[in-house]
Amino acid sequence: xxxxxxxxxxxxxxxxxxxxxxxxxxxxxxLAECAECAAAVESHxxxxxxxxxxxxxxxxxxxxxxxxxxxxxxxxxxxRRRPFAGRWLAAAASLPxxxxxxxxxxxxxxxxxxxxxxxxxxxxxxxxxxxxxxxxDVPSSDQHTVKPWFNGxxxxxxxxxxxxxxxxxxxxxxxxxxxxRGVAVLVYERHRHPIxxxxxxxxxxxxxxxxxxxxxxxxxxxxxxxxxxYAAVSxxxxxxxxxxxxxxxx
Amino acid sequence: LETTPRERFxxxxxxxxxxxxxxxxxxxxxxEDAQDVVQEASLRAFRFxxxxxxxxxxxxxxxxxxxxxxxGRHRAPEATVAFDEEIHDVGDEAPGPEGLLLQQASRQMLxxxxxxxxxEFREAIVLREVEGLSYREMAEVTxxxxxxxxxxxxxxxxxxxxxLRERMEGGPA
Numbered sequence: 001x002x003x004x005x006x007x008x009x010x011x012x013x014x015x016x017x018x019x020x021x022x023x024x025x026x027x028x029x030x031l032a033e034c035a036e037c038a039a040a041v042e043s044h045x046x047x048x049x050x051x052x053x054x055x056x057x058x059x060x061x062x063x064x065x066x067x068x069x070x071x072x073x074x075x076x077x078x079x080r081r082r083p084f085a086g087r088w089l090a091a092a093a094s095l096p097x098x099x100x101x102x103x104x105x106x107x108x109x110x111x112x113x114x115x116x117x118x119x120x121x122x123x124x125x126x127x128x129x130x131x132x133x134x135x136x137d138v139p140s141s142d143q144h145t146v147k148p149w150f151n152g153x154x155x156x157x158x159x160x161x162x163x164x165x166x167x168x169x170x171x172x173x174x175x176x177x178x179x180x181r182g183v184a185v186l187v188y189e190r191h192r193h194p195i196x197x198x199x200x201x202x203x204x205x206x207x208x209x210x211x212x213x214x215x216x217x218x219x220x221x222x223x224x225x226x227x228x229x230y231a232a233v234s235x236x237x238x239x240x241x242x243x244x245x246x247x248x249x250x
Numbered sequence: 251l252e253t254t255p256r257e258r259f260x261x262x263x264x265x266x267x268x269x270x271x272x273x274x275x276x277x278x279x280x281x282e283d284a285q286d287v288v289q290e291a292s293l294r295a296f297r298f299x300x301x302x303x304x305x306x307x308x309x310x311x312x313x314x315x316x317x318x319x320x321x322g323r324h325r326a327p328e329a330t331v332a333f334d335e336e337i338h339d340v341g342d343e344a345p346g347p348e349g350l351l352l353q354q355a356s357r358q359m360l361x362x363x364x365x366x367x368x369x370e371f372r373e374a375i376v377l378r379e380v381e382g383l384s385y386r387e388m389a390e391v392t393x394x395x396x397x398x399x400x401x402x403x404x405x406x407x408x409x410x411x412x413x414l415r416e417r418m419e420g421g422p423a
Contacts, residue, residue, distance in 0.1 A: 051379040217308025237382015
């Protein structure tokens with residue numbers, strides 16, 4: 001006799017992580033005593049992990065973004081392809097405006113909780129790093145180049161792990177400013193989606209609160225470990241970002 | 251130091267262009283149409299940007315991309331799933347213990363199986379598993395009730411699973 005709950009949408013919603021606490025507990029109680037439904041949930045998870053692991057996203061063609069920008073009304077026909085040095089100067093010049101914008105964003109969000117404010121800062125920093133052509137200060141895929149680069153620039157020495165074997169090539173490192181202090185940012189890539197990993201020591205004895213959140217289309221995962229606070233942000237979906245965290249902390 | 255609407259648009263909306271292209275590429279199933287869709291959707295988005303009251307810019311942009319795909323000349327020339335989703339729900343086979351089998355599906359096979367799904371189902375899988383949207387965000391993009399989003403997604407998975415199983419059992423030709 002087949003379990004009547006087998007085709008239940010709630011099982012799928014549970015596997016998708018979409019249920020609230022009470023419903024999740026209810027489903028878990030059922031799964032503990034129903035092998036059939038437990039297998040169904042496993043199967044949902046298997047399909048999900050196959051799909052999310054397969055990089056089914058199409059790369060945007062070179063030049064499309066430039067054409068879209070150029071077609072927008074009021075477009076200054078600015079040369080997007082600036083020489084490298086020019087890009088650095090432009091990034092430096094736009095920094096004050098960007099900082100004011102970031103401050104305005106924080107103020108405009110009507111005094112959110114400290115955690116929400118931190119997520120806002122993290123996502124803003126991530127977006128800024130993509131916009132200003134300023135993803136890395138030290139572009140290198142070699143952990144032994146990136147780690148020493150931070151020496152003397154911060155009051156701590158970040159651990160730089162090589163995750164290329166797990167499918168996350170290192171793109172480089174960067175200094176950033178978060179929560180009122182200088183932090184290290186390691187930039188990894190997953191199927192060419194950048195992941196910004198912020199890390200800083202818990203010098204004030206208050207490690208970051210572990211949490212996952214989603215903001216303006218970006219996912220953020222925060223955690224702390226051995227006296228260091230971490231925050232990973234990316235446009236990768238949350239399952240992939242969780243996997244990154246797992247691979248990193250393994 | 252006021253930002254102009256254009257600057258704000260570039261900062262808030264354009265970072266999601268990659269997702270916009272990906273959705274358009276999956277819905278139209280070819281690169282040229284997808285690029286046209288992104289161009290047109292971006293212009294529309296810019297025009298409507300005054301009405302964007304904050305919130306999820308990605309879902310907002312993807313909703314426009316989707317509308318351009320379905321209403322414009324890029325409309326996919328294929329039959330849509332017209333039958334009543336609620337009535338036809340019951341016959342769905344529940345998933346079996348095929349996790350191991352699935353893990354052997356190649357990326358190529360997944361791409362083909364997904365591309366062959368009817369557009370509504372393809373869209374559901376792409377929004378959820380490729381773009382990582384929540385049910386709520388999917389409802390926002392598709393303008394459908396959450397219950398319908400869930401039932402579509404569930405049926406899409408059943409179909410995809412069946413298609414993959416057939417492809418794998420067919421073995422390499």
